[in-house]
Amino acid sequence: MSAENIQISKTPSPPYYAVIFSSIRTEVDGGYGEIADQMVELAKKQPGYLGHESAREGLGITVSYWKSLDAIRNWKMVSEHLFAQRMGREKWYRSYKTRICLVERDYGFELEN
Template sequence: MSNLTDSKSSLFANTPKPPYYAVIFTSLRTQGDDGYGEMAVKMVELAAQQSGFLGVESAREEVGITVSYWSDLESIKQWKANTEHLKAQRTGRERWYDSYQVRIAKVERDYGF
């Protein structure tokens, strides 16, 4: 994970004061790994190098949910068009996902414990 806070909340992205954006990727996986785990790690590492990337949180169970955080919509657009990310998207449609949904939301407020 990137942009992490102390060990108590090390699974949460350390996002700035709102507003910022969240890309919510919800998926139903196919059976088996078939290189998925390795690619997921690679994509987080690559996203962390992109301008505007703020962090990521992920839970992968029967329904997988990954939320990446971005400073602005232009950064999200550039990430979607990244050549390596495009290859991973294509492979995902061919091998790793039965279905998926992407939602982009503006975070107006956040708080936590």
């Protein structure tokens, strides 16, 4: 992926929530990439979704941003997401950890072109 296509999520002013999903994959693919892409597109349509960032090189880390704890709970219960969670436990992950955090402050820098 070129640097022009990589973006940091544009989140609103805090407070909002971050869900940090850290994972270590198995060797099994079994449609992982396709399902992961579907989950991103589905999450984007959920009420309260604010954005996400993801990286993987051995350890995978995806951070999704949400307006509220209710929005996070609702996303967790979407049937397609429940299926992906089950597949993750059965096939795709050796281990994973989910952390839910309240973002109280954020700041950044962006080079102007």
